[in-house]
Amino acid sequence: MELLLSSALQDILDSLEFARGSAESTWGSVRAAMGHPEPFPVKYVAIGNEDCGKENYRGNYLKFYNAIREAYPDIQMISNCDGSSGPLDHPADLYDFHVYTGSRALFSMKNTFDNTSRSGPKAFVSEYAVTGNDAGRGSLLASLAEAAFLTGLEKNSDVVHMASYAPLFINDNDRTWNPDAIVFNSWQQYGTPSYWMQKLFRESSGATIHPISLSSSCSGSLAASAITWHDDDNSFLRVKIVNFGPDAVSLTISATGLQSSINALGSTATVLTSGSVMDENSFANPNKVVPVTIELRNASEEMEVTLPPHSLSAFDLALAQSRLVAEM
Incomplete structure:
Protein backbone atom coordinates (compact mmCIF):
# COMPACT_ATOMS: atom_id res chain seq x y z
CA MET A 1 0.00 0.00 0.00
CA GLU A 2 2.79 2.44 0.92
CA LEU A 3 4.57 1.67 -2.36
CA LEU A 4 1.36 2.34 -4.29
CA LEU A 5 0.80 5.60 -2.42
CA SER A 6 4.38 6.70 -3.02
CA SER A 7 3.97 6.00 -6.73
CA ALA A 8 0.72 7.99 -6.82
CA LEU A 9 2.39 10.92 -5.05
CA GLN A 10 5.21 10.94 -7.58
CA ASP A 11 2.69 10.80 -10.44
CA ILE A 12 0.98 13.91 -9.05
CA LEU A 13 4.26 15.81 -8.69
CA ASP A 14 5.31 14.78 -12.20
CA SER A 15 1.93 15.90 -13.56
CA LEU A 16 2.30 19.28 -11.89
CA GLU A 17 5.80 19.65 -13.29
CA PHE A 18 4.42 18.79 -16.74
CA ALA A 19 1.85 21.58 -16.34
CA ARG A 20 3.90 24.20 -14.48
CA GLY A 21 7.56 23.32 -14.87
CA SER A 22 9.99 25.25 -17.03
CA ALA A 23 10.69 24.02 -20.54
CA GLU A 24 14.08 22.84 -19.22
CA SER A 25 12.63 20.63 -16.46
CA THR A 26 12.20 16.88 -16.93
CA TRP A 27 8.45 16.92 -17.51
CA GLY A 28 8.19 20.55 -18.61
CA SER A 29 10.44 19.66 -21.53
CA VAL A 30 7.91 17.00 -22.57
CA ARG A 31 5.18 19.66 -22.60
CA ALA A 32 7.44 21.97 -24.61
CA ALA A 33 8.18 19.20 -27.11
CA MET A 34 4.42 18.80 -27.57
CA GLY A 35 4.22 22.43 -28.69
CA HIS A 36 3.48 24.36 -25.48
CA PRO A 37 6.70 25.80 -24.05
CA GLU A 38 4.87 28.20 -21.73
CA PRO A 39 3.74 26.70 -18.39
CA PHE A 40 0.03 26.38 -17.64
CA PRO A 41 -1.17 28.57 -14.74
CA VAL A 42 -2.35 25.78 -12.43
CA LYS A 43 -3.52 27.53 -9.26
CA TYR A 44 -5.64 24.91 -7.50
CA VAL A 45 -5.42 21.20 -6.73
CA ALA A 46 -8.33 19.25 -5.25
CA ILE A 47 -7.12 16.26 -3.26
CA GLY A 48 -9.70 13.57 -3.98
CA ASN A 49 -13.32 13.77 -5.06
CA GLU A 50 -16.11 13.18 -2.52
CA ASP A 51 -13.71 11.06 -0.47
CA CYS A 52 -13.96 12.71 2.96
CA GLY A 53 -15.85 9.87 4.63
CA LYS A 54 -13.52 7.15 3.40
CA GLU A 55 -11.35 5.34 5.92
CA ASN A 56 -7.89 6.48 4.87
CA TYR A 57 -8.71 9.85 3.34
CA ARG A 58 -7.42 12.15 6.06
CA GLY A 59 -4.12 10.34 6.50
CA ASN A 60 -3.45 10.13 2.78
CA TYR A 61 -4.67 13.71 2.29
CA LEU A 62 -1.91 15.02 4.54
CA LYS A 63 0.75 13.16 2.57
CA PHE A 64 -0.43 14.72 -0.69
CA TYR A 65 -0.93 18.12 0.94
CA ASN A 66 2.58 18.21 2.41
CA ALA A 67 4.28 16.97 -0.76
CA ILE A 68 2.51 19.47 -3.02
CA ARG A 69 2.97 22.34 -0.57
CA GLU A 70 6.71 21.70 -0.39
CA ALA A 71 7.09 21.59 -4.18
CA TYR A 72 4.55 24.30 -5.06
CA PRO A 73 3.87 26.53 -2.02
CA ASP A 74 1.66 28.89 -4.04
CA ILE A 75 -0.85 26.24 -5.15
CA GLN A 76 -4.17 26.43 -3.30
CA MET A 77 -5.24 23.03 -2.04
CA ILE A 78 -8.84 21.91 -1.74
CA SER A 79 -10.10 19.41 0.82
CA ASN A 80 -13.05 17.10 0.15
CA CYS A 81 -14.38 17.68 3.68
CA ASP A 82 -17.18 20.19 4.24
CA GLY A 83 -16.18 23.14 6.40
CA SER A 84 -19.43 25.10 6.12
CA SER A 85 -20.79 24.10 9.54
CA GLY A 86 -17.62 23.49 11.53
CA PRO A 87 -13.81 23.73 11.36
CA LEU A 88 -11.76 21.18 9.45
CA ASP A 89 -9.36 18.95 11.37
CA HIS A 90 -6.65 19.27 8.71
CA PRO A 91 -5.00 22.12 6.78
CA ASP A 96 -15.14 21.35 -1.71
CA PHE A 97 -18.92 21.60 -1.40
CA HIS A 98 -21.17 19.48 -3.64
CA VAL A 99 -24.96 19.43 -3.66
CA PRO A 121 -10.60 27.83 4.50
CA LYS A 122 -13.04 29.26 1.96
CA ALA A 123 -15.71 27.24 0.17
CA PHE A 124 -15.47 26.09 -3.42
CA VAL A 125 -19.01 25.09 -4.40
CA SER A 126 -17.70 23.09 -7.33
CA GLU A 127 -20.83 21.07 -8.09
CA TYR A 128 -24.43 22.15 -7.59
CA ALA A 129 -27.65 21.40 -9.45
CA VAL A 130 -31.25 20.36 -8.98
CA THR A 131 -31.62 16.71 -9.97
CA GLY A 132 -34.35 14.09 -10.06
CA ASN A 133 -37.94 14.57 -11.18
CA ASP A 134 -37.83 18.34 -10.56
CA ALA A 135 -35.01 18.73 -13.06
CA GLY A 136 -36.43 16.94 -16.09
CA ARG A 137 -33.96 17.69 -18.86
CA GLY A 138 -33.46 21.20 -17.55
CA SER A 139 -36.61 22.80 -16.15
CA LEU A 140 -37.57 26.32 -15.11
CA LEU A 141 -38.24 24.95 -11.61
CA ALA A 142 -34.68 23.68 -11.31
CA SER A 143 -33.22 27.00 -12.44
CA LEU A 144 -35.24 28.97 -9.87
CA ALA A 145 -34.11 26.81 -6.95
CA GLU A 146 -30.52 27.10 -8.18
CA ALA A 147 -30.91 30.88 -8.46
CA ALA A 148 -32.10 31.08 -4.85
CA PHE A 149 -29.09 29.02 -3.76
CA LEU A 150 -26.78 31.33 -5.73
CA THR A 151 -28.18 34.44 -4.03
CA GLY A 152 -26.98 32.89 -0.78
CA LEU A 153 -23.52 32.25 -2.22
CA GLU A 154 -23.42 35.80 -3.55
CA LYS A 155 -24.32 37.32 -0.17
CA ASN A 156 -21.68 35.14 1.50
CA SER A 157 -18.94 35.74 -1.04
CA ASP A 158 -16.51 36.52 1.78
CA VAL A 159 -16.50 32.79 2.60
CA VAL A 160 -17.54 31.31 -0.78
CA HIS A 161 -14.56 31.76 -3.07
CA MET A 162 -15.84 30.06 -6.24
CA ALA A 163 -18.87 28.22 -7.58
CA SER A 164 -19.57 26.14 -10.68
CA TYR A 165 -22.67 24.40 -11.98
CA ALA A 166 -22.24 20.77 -12.95
CA PRO A 167 -22.25 19.40 -15.54
CA VAL A 183 -27.03 20.67 -24.77
CA PHE A 184 -25.46 20.03 -28.18
CA ASN A 185 -25.27 17.56 -31.03
CA SER A 186 -23.19 17.57 -34.20
CA TRP A 187 -24.77 20.74 -35.59
CA GLN A 188 -26.82 22.65 -33.03
CA GLN A 189 -27.01 23.62 -29.38
CA TYR A 190 -29.21 25.32 -26.80
CA GLY A 191 -29.00 26.53 -23.23
CA THR A 192 -31.26 25.13 -20.53
CA PRO A 193 -33.08 27.52 -18.16
CA SER A 194 -30.20 26.94 -15.71
CA TYR A 195 -27.79 28.31 -18.32
CA TRP A 196 -29.87 31.46 -18.79
CA MET A 197 -30.28 31.86 -15.04
CA GLN A 198 -26.53 31.81 -14.54
CA LYS A 199 -26.06 34.60 -17.08
CA LEU A 200 -27.87 36.89 -14.63
CA PHE A 201 -25.10 36.17 -12.09
CA ARG A 202 -22.14 36.74 -14.40
CA GLU A 203 -21.58 40.31 -13.14
CA SER A 204 -21.31 39.07 -9.54
CA SER A 205 -17.56 38.47 -9.77
CA GLY A 206 -15.86 41.65 -8.64
CA ALA A 207 -19.14 43.34 -7.75
CA THR A 208 -19.92 45.11 -4.49
CA ILE A 209 -22.40 43.18 -2.35
CA HIS A 210 -25.09 45.13 -0.48
CA PRO A 211 -27.25 44.05 2.46
CA ILE A 212 -30.85 43.31 1.53
CA SER A 213 -33.92 42.40 3.56
CA LEU A 214 -37.34 41.11 2.55
CA SER A 215 -40.53 42.12 4.30
CA SER A 216 -43.50 40.31 2.81
CA SER A 217 -46.13 37.78 3.78
CA CYS A 218 -44.63 35.68 0.97
CA SER A 219 -41.02 36.00 2.14
CA GLY A 220 -40.81 32.24 2.70
CA ASP A 232 -17.59 50.01 -19.78
CA ASP A 233 -19.80 53.09 -19.51
CA ASN A 234 -22.23 52.81 -16.61
CA SER A 235 -22.81 51.62 -13.07
CA PHE A 236 -25.87 49.70 -11.90
CA LEU A 237 -27.54 48.56 -8.73
CA ARG A 238 -28.83 45.07 -9.52
CA VAL A 239 -31.51 43.58 -7.31
CA LYS A 240 -32.25 39.93 -8.05
CA ILE A 241 -35.36 38.32 -6.57
CA VAL A 242 -36.52 34.72 -6.94
CA ASN A 243 -40.24 34.10 -6.53
CA PHE A 244 -40.42 30.36 -5.93
CA GLY A 245 -44.14 30.45 -5.22
CA PRO A 246 -47.20 29.97 -7.47
CA ASP A 247 -48.61 33.49 -6.97
CA ALA A 248 -47.52 36.91 -8.16
CA VAL A 249 -45.95 39.03 -5.42
CA SER A 250 -46.06 42.83 -5.22
CA LEU A 251 -43.14 44.51 -3.47
CA THR A 252 -41.70 47.93 -2.85
CA ILE A 253 -37.99 48.11 -3.59
CA SER A 254 -36.42 50.77 -1.39
CA ALA A 255 -32.74 51.60 -1.90
CA THR A 256 -31.10 53.70 0.80
CA GLY A 257 -27.56 54.85 1.49
CA LEU A 258 -26.53 55.07 -2.17
CA GLN A 259 -23.84 57.56 -3.10
CA SER A 260 -25.46 57.94 -6.54
CA SER A 261 -29.05 58.61 -7.51
CA ILE A 262 -31.03 56.15 -9.63
CA ASN A 263 -31.73 57.16 -13.21
CA ALA A 264 -34.75 55.71 -15.01
CA LEU A 265 -32.92 56.20 -18.30
CA GLY A 266 -30.91 53.03 -18.85
CA SER A 267 -32.63 51.04 -16.09
CA THR A 268 -34.09 47.66 -17.05
CA ALA A 269 -35.95 44.68 -15.65
CA THR A 270 -35.08 41.16 -16.83
CA VAL A 271 -37.40 38.26 -16.02
CA LEU A 272 -36.90 34.52 -16.44
CA THR A 273 -40.21 32.65 -16.27
CA SER A 274 -42.58 30.52 -18.32
CA GLY A 275 -46.11 29.15 -18.38
CA SER A 276 -45.21 25.98 -16.47
CA VAL A 277 -42.50 25.29 -13.91
CA MET A 278 -41.53 22.17 -15.85
CA ASP A 279 -41.07 23.97 -19.16
CA GLU A 280 -37.77 23.17 -20.88
CA ASN A 281 -35.82 24.32 -23.90
CA SER A 282 -35.10 21.97 -26.78
CA PHE A 283 -33.61 21.88 -30.26
CA ALA A 284 -37.12 22.40 -31.63
CA ASN A 285 -37.80 25.33 -29.28
CA PRO A 286 -34.49 26.60 -27.88
CA ASN A 287 -35.95 29.87 -26.60
CA LYS A 288 -39.03 28.62 -24.79
CA VAL A 289 -37.56 29.63 -21.41
CA VAL A 290 -35.21 32.59 -21.79
CA PRO A 291 -34.88 35.94 -20.00
CA VAL A 292 -36.90 38.87 -21.33
CA THR A 293 -35.64 42.42 -20.75
CA ILE A 294 -37.75 45.58 -20.73
CA GLU A 295 -37.09 49.22 -19.91
CA SER A 311 -39.77 33.66 -11.71
CA LEU A 312 -36.32 35.17 -11.38
CA SER A 313 -36.35 38.96 -11.77
CA ALA A 314 -33.24 41.12 -12.09
CA PHE A 315 -33.73 44.87 -11.74
CA ASP A 316 -30.76 46.82 -13.12
CA LEU A 317 -31.08 50.35 -11.78
CA ALA A 318 -28.78 52.78 -13.58
CA LEU A 319 -26.78 54.94 -11.21
CA ALA A 320 -26.31 58.60 -12.05
CA GLN A 321 -22.99 60.38 -11.56
CA SER A 322 -21.89 60.09 -7.93
CA ARG A 323 -23.08 62.77 -5.55
CA LEU A 324 -20.64 64.57 -3.29
CA VAL A 325 -20.59 62.69 0.00
CA ALA A 326 -19.38 65.70 1.95
CA GLU A 327 -19.29 69.40 1.24
CA MET A 328 -15.91 70.67 0.07
Missing part, protein backbone atom coordinates in the same frame (compact mmCIF):
# COMPACT_ATOMS: atom_id res chain seq x y z
CA ALA A 92 -6.58 23.38 3.55
CA ASP A 93 -6.91 26.58 1.55
CA LEU A 94 -10.42 25.73 0.39
CA TYR A 95 -12.95 22.97 0.91
CA TYR A 100 -27.37 17.56 -5.94
CA THR A 101 -30.92 17.51 -4.64
CA GLY A 102 -34.55 18.38 -5.36
CA SER A 103 -35.75 21.92 -6.00
CA ARG A 104 -37.39 22.53 -2.62
CA ALA A 105 -34.35 21.24 -0.76
CA LEU A 106 -31.96 23.43 -2.73
CA PHE A 107 -34.19 26.49 -2.32
CA SER A 108 -34.12 25.90 1.44
CA MET A 109 -30.30 25.88 1.34
CA LYS A 110 -30.10 29.55 0.34
CA ASN A 111 -28.86 30.42 3.85
CA THR A 112 -26.33 27.57 4.10
CA PHE A 113 -23.29 29.81 4.50
CA ASP A 114 -24.86 32.55 6.64
CA ASN A 115 -23.36 31.16 9.84
CA THR A 116 -20.14 29.76 8.42
CA SER A 117 -16.99 30.86 10.25
CA ARG A 118 -15.39 33.90 8.64
CA SER A 119 -11.91 32.51 9.38
CA GLY A 120 -10.29 29.42 7.95
CA LEU A 168 -21.72 22.14 -18.11
CA PHE A 169 -22.13 20.26 -21.44
CA ILE A 170 -24.03 17.20 -22.61
CA ASN A 171 -24.03 15.54 -26.02
CA ASP A 172 -27.68 14.80 -26.79
CA ASN A 173 -26.59 11.56 -28.46
CA ASP A 174 -24.95 10.33 -25.27
CA ARG A 175 -26.98 11.53 -22.30
CA THR A 176 -25.35 10.16 -19.18
CA TRP A 177 -26.58 12.87 -16.80
CA ASN A 178 -29.55 15.18 -16.43
CA PRO A 179 -29.74 18.11 -16.33
CA ASP A 180 -26.88 20.03 -17.96
CA ALA A 181 -26.39 23.70 -18.74
CA ILE A 182 -25.71 23.41 -22.49
CA SER A 221 -40.96 31.72 -1.06
CA LEU A 222 -38.59 34.57 -1.93
CA ALA A 223 -34.81 34.86 -2.15
CA ALA A 224 -32.91 38.02 -3.02
CA SER A 225 -29.51 39.67 -3.34
CA ALA A 226 -28.21 43.10 -4.33
CA ILE A 227 -24.95 44.20 -5.96
CA THR A 228 -23.49 47.19 -7.74
CA TRP A 229 -21.65 46.37 -10.94
CA HIS A 230 -20.09 48.28 -13.81
CA ASP A 231 -19.84 47.91 -17.56
CA LEU A 296 -37.83 50.14 -16.31
CA ARG A 297 -39.43 53.55 -16.66
CA ASN A 298 -40.42 53.81 -12.99
CA ALA A 299 -36.89 53.16 -11.70
CA SER A 300 -36.18 55.20 -8.59
CA GLU A 301 -34.87 54.90 -5.03
CA GLU A 302 -38.34 53.62 -4.10
CA MET A 303 -40.51 51.81 -6.63
CA GLU A 304 -43.28 49.27 -6.87
CA VAL A 305 -42.60 45.98 -8.66
CA THR A 306 -44.56 42.80 -9.30
CA LEU A 307 -42.82 39.44 -9.37
CA PRO A 308 -44.51 36.90 -11.66
CA PRO A 309 -45.22 33.45 -10.24
CA HIS A 310 -42.24 31.10 -10.43
Whole structure:
Protein backbone atom coordinates (compact mmCIF):
# COMPACT_ATOMS: atom_id res chain seq x y z
CA MET A 1 0.00 0.00 0.00
CA GLU A 2 2.79 2.44 0.92
CA LEU A 3 4.57 1.67 -2.36
CA LEU A 4 1.36 2.34 -4.29
CA LEU A 5 0.80 5.60 -2.42
CA SER A 6 4.38 6.70 -3.02
CA SER A 7 3.97 6.00 -6.73
CA ALA A 8 0.72 7.99 -6.82
CA LEU A 9 2.39 10.92 -5.05
CA GLN A 10 5.21 10.94 -7.58
CA ASP A 11 2.69 10.80 -10.44
CA ILE A 12 0.98 13.91 -9.05
CA LEU A 13 4.26 15.81 -8.69
CA ASP A 14 5.31 14.78 -12.20
CA SER A 15 1.93 15.90 -13.56
CA LEU A 16 2.30 19.28 -11.89
CA GLU A 17 5.80 19.65 -13.29
CA PHE A 18 4.42 18.79 -16.74
CA ALA A 19 1.85 21.58 -16.34
CA ARG A 20 3.90 24.20 -14.48
CA GLY A 21 7.56 23.32 -14.87
CA SER A 22 9.99 25.25 -17.03
CA ALA A 23 10.69 24.02 -20.54
CA GLU A 24 14.08 22.84 -19.22
CA SER A 25 12.63 20.63 -16.46
CA THR A 26 12.20 16.88 -16.93
CA TRP A 27 8.45 16.92 -17.51
CA GLY A 28 8.19 20.55 -18.61
CA SER A 29 10.44 19.66 -21.53
CA VAL A 30 7.91 17.00 -22.57
CA ARG A 31 5.18 19.66 -22.60
CA ALA A 32 7.44 21.97 -24.61
CA ALA A 33 8.18 19.20 -27.11
CA MET A 34 4.42 18.80 -27.57
CA GLY A 35 4.22 22.43 -28.69
CA HIS A 36 3.48 24.36 -25.48
CA PRO A 37 6.70 25.80 -24.05
CA GLU A 38 4.87 28.20 -21.73
CA PRO A 39 3.74 26.70 -18.39
CA PHE A 40 0.03 26.38 -17.64
CA PRO A 41 -1.17 28.57 -14.74
CA VAL A 42 -2.35 25.78 -12.43
CA LYS A 43 -3.52 27.53 -9.26
CA TYR A 44 -5.64 24.91 -7.50
CA VAL A 45 -5.42 21.20 -6.73
CA ALA A 46 -8.33 19.25 -5.25
CA ILE A 47 -7.12 16.26 -3.26
CA GLY A 48 -9.70 13.57 -3.98
CA ASN A 49 -13.32 13.77 -5.06
CA GLU A 50 -16.11 13.18 -2.52
CA ASP A 51 -13.71 11.06 -0.47
CA CYS A 52 -13.96 12.71 2.96
CA GLY A 53 -15.85 9.87 4.63
CA LYS A 54 -13.52 7.15 3.40
CA GLU A 55 -11.35 5.34 5.92
CA ASN A 56 -7.89 6.48 4.87
CA TYR A 57 -8.71 9.85 3.34
CA ARG A 58 -7.42 12.15 6.06
CA GLY A 59 -4.12 10.34 6.50
CA ASN A 60 -3.45 10.13 2.78
CA TYR A 61 -4.67 13.71 2.29
CA LEU A 62 -1.91 15.02 4.54
CA LYS A 63 0.75 13.16 2.57
CA PHE A 64 -0.43 14.72 -0.69
CA TYR A 65 -0.93 18.12 0.94
CA ASN A 66 2.58 18.21 2.41
CA ALA A 67 4.28 16.97 -0.76
CA ILE A 68 2.51 19.47 -3.02
CA ARG A 69 2.97 22.34 -0.57
CA GLU A 70 6.71 21.70 -0.39
CA ALA A 71 7.09 21.59 -4.18
CA TYR A 72 4.55 24.30 -5.06
CA PRO A 73 3.87 26.53 -2.02
CA ASP A 74 1.66 28.89 -4.04
CA ILE A 75 -0.85 26.24 -5.15
CA GLN A 76 -4.17 26.43 -3.30
CA MET A 77 -5.24 23.03 -2.04
CA ILE A 78 -8.84 21.91 -1.74
CA SER A 79 -10.10 19.41 0.82
CA ASN A 80 -13.05 17.10 0.15
CA CYS A 81 -14.38 17.68 3.68
CA ASP A 82 -17.18 20.19 4.24
CA GLY A 83 -16.18 23.14 6.40
CA SER A 84 -19.43 25.10 6.12
CA SER A 85 -20.79 24.10 9.54
CA GLY A 86 -17.62 23.49 11.53
CA PRO A 87 -13.81 23.73 11.36
CA LEU A 88 -11.76 21.18 9.45
CA ASP A 89 -9.36 18.95 11.37
CA HIS A 90 -6.65 19.27 8.71
CA PRO A 91 -5.00 22.12 6.78
CA ALA A 92 -6.58 23.38 3.55
CA ASP A 93 -6.91 26.58 1.55
CA LEU A 94 -10.42 25.73 0.39
CA TYR A 95 -12.95 22.97 0.91
CA ASP A 96 -15.14 21.35 -1.71
CA PHE A 97 -18.92 21.60 -1.40
CA HIS A 98 -21.17 19.48 -3.64
CA VAL A 99 -24.96 19.43 -3.66
CA TYR A 100 -27.37 17.56 -5.94
CA THR A 101 -30.92 17.51 -4.64
CA GLY A 102 -34.55 18.38 -5.36
CA SER A 103 -35.75 21.92 -6.00
CA ARG A 104 -37.39 22.53 -2.62
CA ALA A 105 -34.35 21.24 -0.76
CA LEU A 106 -31.96 23.43 -2.73
CA PHE A 107 -34.19 26.49 -2.32
CA SER A 108 -34.12 25.90 1.44
CA MET A 109 -30.30 25.88 1.34
CA LYS A 110 -30.10 29.55 0.34
CA ASN A 111 -28.86 30.42 3.85
CA THR A 112 -26.33 27.57 4.10
CA PHE A 113 -23.29 29.81 4.50
CA ASP A 114 -24.86 32.55 6.64
CA ASN A 115 -23.36 31.16 9.84
CA THR A 116 -20.14 29.76 8.42
CA SER A 117 -16.99 30.86 10.25
CA ARG A 118 -15.39 33.90 8.64
CA SER A 119 -11.91 32.51 9.38
CA GLY A 120 -10.29 29.42 7.95
CA PRO A 121 -10.60 27.83 4.50
CA LYS A 122 -13.04 29.26 1.96
CA ALA A 123 -15.71 27.24 0.17
CA PHE A 124 -15.47 26.09 -3.42
CA VAL A 125 -19.01 25.09 -4.40
CA SER A 126 -17.70 23.09 -7.33
CA GLU A 127 -20.83 21.07 -8.09
CA TYR A 128 -24.43 22.15 -7.59
CA ALA A 129 -27.65 21.40 -9.45
CA VAL A 130 -31.25 20.36 -8.98
CA THR A 131 -31.62 16.71 -9.97
CA GLY A 132 -34.35 14.09 -10.06
CA ASN A 133 -37.94 14.57 -11.18
CA ASP A 134 -37.83 18.34 -10.56
CA ALA A 135 -35.01 18.73 -13.06
CA GLY A 136 -36.43 16.94 -16.09
CA ARG A 137 -33.96 17.69 -18.86
CA GLY A 138 -33.46 21.20 -17.55
CA SER A 139 -36.61 22.80 -16.15
CA LEU A 140 -37.57 26.32 -15.11
CA LEU A 141 -38.24 24.95 -11.61
CA ALA A 142 -34.68 23.68 -11.31
CA SER A 143 -33.22 27.00 -12.44
CA LEU A 144 -35.24 28.97 -9.87
CA ALA A 145 -34.11 26.81 -6.95
CA GLU A 146 -30.52 27.10 -8.18
CA ALA A 147 -30.91 30.88 -8.46
CA ALA A 148 -32.10 31.08 -4.85
CA PHE A 149 -29.09 29.02 -3.76
CA LEU A 150 -26.78 31.33 -5.73
CA THR A 151 -28.18 34.44 -4.03
CA GLY A 152 -26.98 32.89 -0.78
CA LEU A 153 -23.52 32.25 -2.22
CA GLU A 154 -23.42 35.80 -3.55
CA LYS A 155 -24.32 37.32 -0.17
CA ASN A 156 -21.68 35.14 1.50
CA SER A 157 -18.94 35.74 -1.04
CA ASP A 158 -16.51 36.52 1.78
CA VAL A 159 -16.50 32.79 2.60
CA VAL A 160 -17.54 31.31 -0.78
CA HIS A 161 -14.56 31.76 -3.07
CA MET A 162 -15.84 30.06 -6.24
CA ALA A 163 -18.87 28.22 -7.58
CA SER A 164 -19.57 26.14 -10.68
CA TYR A 165 -22.67 24.40 -11.98
CA ALA A 166 -22.24 20.77 -12.95
CA PRO A 167 -22.25 19.40 -15.54
CA LEU A 168 -21.72 22.14 -18.11
CA PHE A 169 -22.13 20.26 -21.44
CA ILE A 170 -24.03 17.20 -22.61
CA ASN A 171 -24.03 15.54 -26.02
CA ASP A 172 -27.68 14.80 -26.79
CA ASN A 173 -26.59 11.56 -28.46
CA ASP A 174 -24.95 10.33 -25.27
CA ARG A 175 -26.98 11.53 -22.30
CA THR A 176 -25.35 10.16 -19.18
CA TRP A 177 -26.58 12.87 -16.80
CA ASN A 178 -29.55 15.18 -16.43
CA PRO A 179 -29.74 18.11 -16.33
CA ASP A 180 -26.88 20.03 -17.96
CA ALA A 181 -26.39 23.70 -18.74
CA ILE A 182 -25.71 23.41 -22.49
CA VAL A 183 -27.03 20.67 -24.77
CA PHE A 184 -25.46 20.03 -28.18
CA ASN A 185 -25.27 17.56 -31.03
CA SER A 186 -23.19 17.57 -34.20
CA TRP A 187 -24.77 20.74 -35.59
CA GLN A 188 -26.82 22.65 -33.03
CA GLN A 189 -27.01 23.62 -29.38
CA TYR A 190 -29.21 25.32 -26.80
CA GLY A 191 -29.00 26.53 -23.23
CA THR A 192 -31.26 25.13 -20.53
CA PRO A 193 -33.08 27.52 -18.16
CA SER A 194 -30.20 26.94 -15.71
CA TYR A 195 -27.79 28.31 -18.32
CA TRP A 196 -29.87 31.46 -18.79
CA MET A 197 -30.28 31.86 -15.04
CA GLN A 198 -26.53 31.81 -14.54
CA LYS A 199 -26.06 34.60 -17.08
CA LEU A 200 -27.87 36.89 -14.63
CA PHE A 201 -25.10 36.17 -12.09
CA ARG A 202 -22.14 36.74 -14.40
CA GLU A 203 -21.58 40.31 -13.14
CA SER A 204 -21.31 39.07 -9.54
CA SER A 205 -17.56 38.47 -9.77
CA GLY A 206 -15.86 41.65 -8.64
CA ALA A 207 -19.14 43.34 -7.75
CA THR A 208 -19.92 45.11 -4.49
CA ILE A 209 -22.40 43.18 -2.35
CA HIS A 210 -25.09 45.13 -0.48
CA PRO A 211 -27.25 44.05 2.46
CA ILE A 212 -30.85 43.31 1.53
CA SER A 213 -33.92 42.40 3.56
CA LEU A 214 -37.34 41.11 2.55
CA SER A 215 -40.53 42.12 4.30
CA SER A 216 -43.50 40.31 2.81
CA SER A 217 -46.13 37.78 3.78
CA CYS A 218 -44.63 35.68 0.97
CA SER A 219 -41.02 36.00 2.14
CA GLY A 220 -40.81 32.24 2.70
CA SER A 221 -40.96 31.72 -1.06
CA LEU A 222 -38.59 34.57 -1.93
CA ALA A 223 -34.81 34.86 -2.15
CA ALA A 224 -32.91 38.02 -3.02
CA SER A 225 -29.51 39.67 -3.34
CA ALA A 226 -28.21 43.10 -4.33
CA ILE A 227 -24.95 44.20 -5.96
CA THR A 228 -23.49 47.19 -7.74
CA TRP A 229 -21.65 46.37 -10.94
CA HIS A 230 -20.09 48.28 -13.81
CA ASP A 231 -19.84 47.91 -17.56
CA ASP A 232 -17.59 50.01 -19.78
CA ASP A 233 -19.80 53.09 -19.51
CA ASN A 234 -22.23 52.81 -16.61
CA SER A 235 -22.81 51.62 -13.07
CA PHE A 236 -25.87 49.70 -11.90
CA LEU A 237 -27.54 48.56 -8.73
CA ARG A 238 -28.83 45.07 -9.52
CA VAL A 239 -31.51 43.58 -7.31
CA LYS A 240 -32.25 39.93 -8.05
CA ILE A 241 -35.36 38.32 -6.57
CA VAL A 242 -36.52 34.72 -6.94
CA ASN A 243 -40.24 34.10 -6.53
CA PHE A 244 -40.42 30.36 -5.93
CA GLY A 245 -44.14 30.45 -5.22
CA PRO A 246 -47.20 29.97 -7.47
CA ASP A 247 -48.61 33.49 -6.97
CA ALA A 248 -47.52 36.91 -8.16
CA VAL A 249 -45.95 39.03 -5.42
CA SER A 250 -46.06 42.83 -5.22
CA LEU A 251 -43.14 44.51 -3.47
CA THR A 252 -41.70 47.93 -2.85
CA ILE A 253 -37.99 48.11 -3.59
CA SER A 254 -36.42 50.77 -1.39
CA ALA A 255 -32.74 51.60 -1.90
CA THR A 256 -31.10 53.70 0.80
CA GLY A 257 -27.56 54.85 1.49
CA LEU A 258 -26.53 55.07 -2.17
CA GLN A 259 -23.84 57.56 -3.10
CA SER A 260 -25.46 57.94 -6.54
CA SER A 261 -29.05 58.61 -7.51
CA ILE A 262 -31.03 56.15 -9.63
CA ASN A 263 -31.73 57.16 -13.21
CA ALA A 264 -34.75 55.71 -15.01
CA LEU A 265 -32.92 56.20 -18.30
CA GLY A 266 -30.91 53.03 -18.85
CA SER A 267 -32.63 51.04 -16.09
CA THR A 268 -34.09 47.66 -17.05
CA ALA A 269 -35.95 44.68 -15.65
CA THR A 270 -35.08 41.16 -16.83
CA VAL A 271 -37.40 38.26 -16.02
CA LEU A 272 -36.90 34.52 -16.44
CA THR A 273 -40.21 32.65 -16.27
CA SER A 274 -42.58 30.52 -18.32
CA GLY A 275 -46.11 29.15 -18.38
CA SER A 276 -45.21 25.98 -16.47
CA VAL A 277 -42.50 25.29 -13.91
CA MET A 278 -41.53 22.17 -15.85
CA ASP A 279 -41.07 23.97 -19.16
CA GLU A 280 -37.77 23.17 -20.88
CA ASN A 281 -35.82 24.32 -23.90
CA SER A 282 -35.10 21.97 -26.78
CA PHE A 283 -33.61 21.88 -30.26
CA ALA A 284 -37.12 22.40 -31.63
CA ASN A 285 -37.80 25.33 -29.28
CA PRO A 286 -34.49 26.60 -27.88
CA ASN A 287 -35.95 29.87 -26.60
CA LYS A 288 -39.03 28.62 -24.79
CA VAL A 289 -37.56 29.63 -21.41
CA VAL A 290 -35.21 32.59 -21.79
CA PRO A 291 -34.88 35.94 -20.00
CA VAL A 292 -36.90 38.87 -21.33
CA THR A 293 -35.64 42.42 -20.75
CA ILE A 294 -37.75 45.58 -20.73
CA GLU A 295 -37.09 49.22 -19.91
CA LEU A 296 -37.83 50.14 -16.31
CA ARG A 297 -39.43 53.55 -16.66
CA ASN A 298 -40.42 53.81 -12.99
CA ALA A 299 -36.89 53.16 -11.70
CA SER A 300 -36.18 55.20 -8.59
CA GLU A 301 -34.87 54.90 -5.03
CA GLU A 302 -38.34 53.62 -4.10
CA MET A 303 -40.51 51.81 -6.63
CA GLU A 304 -43.28 49.27 -6.87
CA VAL A 305 -42.60 45.98 -8.66
CA THR A 306 -44.56 42.80 -9.30
CA LEU A 307 -42.82 39.44 -9.37
CA PRO A 308 -44.51 36.90 -11.66
CA PRO A 309 -45.22 33.45 -10.24
CA HIS A 310 -42.24 31.10 -10.43
CA SER A 311 -39.77 33.66 -11.71
CA LEU A 312 -36.32 35.17 -11.38
CA SER A 313 -36.35 38.96 -11.77
CA ALA A 314 -33.24 41.12 -12.09
CA PHE A 315 -33.73 44.87 -11.74
CA ASP A 316 -30.76 46.82 -13.12
CA LEU A 317 -31.08 50.35 -11.78
CA ALA A 318 -28.78 52.78 -13.58
CA LEU A 319 -26.78 54.94 -11.21
CA ALA A 320 -26.31 58.60 -12.05
CA GLN A 321 -22.99 60.38 -11.56
CA SER A 322 -21.89 60.09 -7.93
CA ARG A 323 -23.08 62.77 -5.55
CA LEU A 324 -20.64 64.57 -3.29
CA VAL A 325 -20.59 62.69 0.00
CA ALA A 326 -19.38 65.70 1.95
CA GLU A 327 -19.29 69.40 1.24
CA MET A 328 -15.91 70.67 0.07
